[in-house]
Amino acid sequence: MKRVLPMLVLIAGSWITSLRACELPRLTKDLKLRKQSYQEQKKLPYLKETYFSISPEDLGDGLKVGRLNLPGTEKAVKALLSDDQACKYSNLDSILLWKDGKLLFEMYSRRGRVDGPHYAMSITKTLTSITLARAIQIGLLSMEDLDKPIISFMPEINQSKIQSGVKTVTLRDALYMKSGLRFPDNNFAGSLGRDYPRQQFFQKLFEETAPINAASKEYKYTGTDPSLIMMIIDVKTGGKVQQFIAKEIAAKFGAIYCWDNQGCGIPKCGAGSSFTSRSLLKIGTAVLQGGKFNGKQLLSADYVKLIMDRKKGDGYFYYFHNRRRKSAGKDVYFISGIGAGGQYMATFPELNIVAVATAHNKKQIGLPLDAILEHLIPLFTK
DSSP: OOOOOOOOOOOTTTTTTTOEESOOOOOOTTSOGGGOOHHHHTTOOOOSSOEEESSOOOOSSSOOBOOOOOTTHHHHHHHHHHHHHTTTTSSEEEEEEEETTEEEEEEEOTTOOTTSOEEOTTHHHHHHHHHHHHHHHTTSSOGGGGGSBGGGGOTTOOTTSSOTTGGGOBHHHHHTTOOOOOOSSTTHHHHHHTTSOHHHHHHHHHHHSOOOOTTTOSOOOOSHHHHHHHHHHHHHTTSOHHHHIIIIIIHHHTOOEEEOBOTTSSBOSSSOEEEOHHHHHHHHHHHHTTTEETTEEOSOHHHHHHHHOGGGOSEEETTEEEEEEEETTEEEEEEEEEETTTEEEEEEGGGTEEEEEEEOOSSOTTHHHHHIIIIIGGGGOO
16 A cells, blocks of 8 residues: 655755755664565565665765766656655655766665665566576586586486476576476465475476476466576585575675575575665676676676677566666666566666666556656666
């Protein structure tokens, strides 16, 4: 249910200086950063006033900051705040915008907190792809491995019992949501996970799936395919994929996060992670910059090229959405992780922009992106 925000009070003349209101909102001391699950975040009280800045604070978190001072900035920000006040974008929690190496705009509303991990929903799939990109960069896997059968990486699978066609499923198939794994109902895989750990879980999936053939290997959006990728990384890390994420993703990016496990013991991949908006922004900038963050090659450049390759056309590849939208009457192309409720980690390659939005909308997934396209992107396309 929408709740009207308290009126935002602006000090006269503040537009001329930093264009900042109030202090950066943070979690209270009684709330644990690592326990900000989907259910816990529902308990967060709404902020009493919206925080926004066109000159974000340098928090020493690896994000360089700058100032948004283009012609039209005051009008654009005022309009965004007014529309948010009127709940035009439903329950918006944060918007951040980075361009040309610097964070230029930062806004928190309702449940948004600078240090509070926000549930990422299906951006968790995108982050699974990021985890794979890191695994390739440090040599746990190779680009050639993308076209190898999934089961070749799972030594515990009894191949004599698996359904026909399973041996043909490659990592790239799973990364395109084209594994062909099909089950009686959408809850089938989740219910199995409670009884079978790790590779035993996938053994059952491979036994219980319908036969896989060319017809079944059509695109189907599912949480099972990303789990195949995560399971392979788990095997390659000796059953320590959570530690790998902590060391090779969170530590390298300086990310504040929590990532729950699914029943079978590996991290959830369809949804189930929570990251702060600044953390998502840092990861997004690495995607836009060929896998580099602050000059260090953290993600495989070759893998990132696949993500950013526009020749694929519009669609969903490597757990990133490739889409086009209108902004101030102009076509804008973006490559983005997108999550239910209005979560975005969006790169705009032609503009060298990364934007992050979080929200807790019900079904209205596109509204936070509308806020960015209507008010902020036009500043850079005039």
